[in-house]
Amino acid sequence: MEKKKHIMAPGIRELLEKGKYSEITDIIKELFSPDIAELLQSLEHEEIVEIVKIIPRENFPEIFSYLLGEYQILILQDLTTGRLKNILDEMPPDERADLFLKITPDLKKQLLSVMSEKEKKDVEELIQYRENTAGALMTTDFAKVPPQITVEEATSILRKTALKRETIYYIYVTTDNDKLLGVFSLKDLILASESKIITEIMNDHFIKVNLEDDQEEVATVFKKYDLLALPVVDTYGNIHGIITVDDIVDVIEKEDTEDFHKMAAIETIEDEYLKTPFSVVARKRIGWLLLLLVTYTVSTQLLKHYSYALESVMALVFFIPMLSGSAGNAGTQSATLITRGLATGEIKFKQTFQIMKREICMGITLGIILGCLGFMRAYFMHTNPMLGLTIGSSLALVITIATFIGGLLPIFLSKVGIDPAISAGPFLTTILDITSIVIYFQVAKMLLGLAQ
């Protein structure tokens, strides 16, 4: 494990060595849980064990839930049964399920053996859901009340149960079998008079998601309706958990990172860059690089095929990087605009025709401007008007086509079920390299009258 340095680590280490535990307690008291987790992760194994002993028992489950999986496992193995039970029972159910997905069957058995029945059942439910679905994302830690009680009774139920619930700004109204009837906020509760019945203050017109819904869809719902939490139900309308907005922030960031990596022809890397072993990163990178290298066989063969043209007009070679480079740049611009539009949901399939029209016009506009510049560039360098015309018109043509392909490729890929993010990177530039060579030499053959 590569360790991030933490500004407090050396100081804490010194205090530990001198046995000044109460000073450490004072320092830790001033920190927030995520900061304590960061600090722990920058220390050595034995140091972590010592610090964990000092942290008050009631504060530790929260700190523990901010630790990376590898540190959680490290710490669990050193704890007494009592403390282990305390942490496992108190940590947020969704974080706990994530932990269980990372550990060995042996450790799993050991941990389950110390946990309370309810928490055990909870873990077993949560880990069964497929990754990246609403079910896998949700927590079972939410507040619920029956429908036919008064506001006063509901308040008293919440007083008794709220301490254990992290999320009670929404309270869900359910039948005995967990059928979801409605929802109200803590604010509604405070505003209502105590004798009112819950069904009078609850909202039965609410947004929910299904256990099997993809996390990207769930994120879209959160963004559209500006929500703090969403109930997750099964096909019978029974509530199984809720998803909170802080988990959605992570989903959005993770999905965007995946798209960035795909755009750069890197396979999905699950963990942080510096935390991922060298060999894994190398493997995630080499596949696409090799594939693209092989694809360049086509451009090599094409240039070989056109070598007669190069032999008669050597100057044609000089402009190859400029042509294929500009095609790649213009195509990447279009592909990125459309890919991102599809990802954020602002562009829909039914707008394909509108986008095609737009990208063709854009291609022609950009092509003409760059083509004129290319013409001048080649003309003044070689004072050969026909060569200038060849460069200029190829450039115009290549840019037009690149813009069009770049705009259409993501829509096409998305339609056939491939993530469009791969379209806005090396995959596209390789295609455009080949396209631009063909166009260039065909134009050159015509304008310069070259024959095989």
Place this chain on the structure above:
Amino acid sequence: MEKKKHIMAPGIRELLEKGKYSEITDIIKELFSPDIAELLQSLEHEEIVEIVKIIPRENFPEIFSYLLGEYQILILQDLTTGRLKNILDEMPPDERADLFLKITPDLKKQLLSVMSEKEKKDVEELIQYRENTAGALMTTDFAKVPPQITVEEATSILRKTALKRETIYYIYVTTDNDKLLGVFSLKDLILASESKIITEIMNDHFIKVNLEDDQEEVATVFKKYDLLALPVVDTYGNIHGIITVDDIVDVIEKEDTEDFHKMAAIETIEDEYLKTPFSVVARKRIGWLLLLLVTYTVSTQLLKHYSYALESVMALVFFIPMLSGSAGNAGTQSATLITRGLATGEIKFKQTFQIMKREICMGITLGIILGCLGFMRAYFMHTNPMLGLTIGSSLALVITIATFIGGLLPIFLSKVGIDPAISAGPFLTTILDITSIVIYFQVAKMLLGLAQ
């Protein structure tokens, strides 16, 4: 304005034509505010005006705040003074300030003239903050109580003020001059006994941001501490507003979109792709394309310089796209990994040395693998071992250097205050095109013994 089609638009249009207003009311009652806003945006001006008349007055400010700026302005101009005042006074202060930033001075004067004093002062405070700062992002709509009252008194204050506050899951404890002393949640309030004093239940160890903080920093704080809302204070510790997590979701998405666009050499486009006029998109794209085109002058000149080598071994030409393409691909991978790592905060400057080491090793590994393949490719195509060796070793060298430059460029740019996102796109590939030509021909000169 280009209109998105809405599945209900034709049906609503028909009902409007037939004058069946009560049926429209029933349909709208079943929809959530963001959906009603979407529906309105798919209708024509006169139709919107008619529908707005039907929507109950108390529901409209929320729907209004979900409309795009252009539709808000359209609707405002058709309203009676009473309704105008109602909407302007009731809409969330941050959304209202956004609206005021978009309208003409004349309209601004007209709107201010109908607004209440408090709301008028509010707008004037909010619009003064620089774009993309915490001040510009915050809302002034938050709940506050003085410190020396009881829980019962606080509850009664909240009952009176809560109806107007959208966000009251956190309540801020302030002095008369708005100095922020602490914070407690609605949950804390419900759990506390009624006779307790607020200072006993409040938390005086809380996270806050400054008015001038950049919105990206604010987003980082939200992500790290899993918050729902954050107080915004001035340098004296006085609270001016709060930022809520739903606005942060928008910030994250917008910043990522900007990064995607920068990576593709497109200047920041503020609005959605299809909503941005053609000429604006063209302008945002052409600048970089022209600059990059001019940069290719270097590669053109280089190839001209090396044309003696091409004349003796024409086959060298065939591999130019493969070499520069592979360099671009490997470099883009590194640049994207590092750029994204910097953006999400997982990579820090102090790790530069660690990253350099890693990217050099990665470059050598990828270079050797691809170099071997390149050697075989060239050898079997031309059965010339020296040409094969030239291609193979140039490829290995070029990939190594590209990976290193790609990894270091974002860190360097970030250090000198340029957004590293521009490094992972056409800017880098153009540099690498030039680098790879130089390396290639130098290697060829050495191995093939070519002299000028």
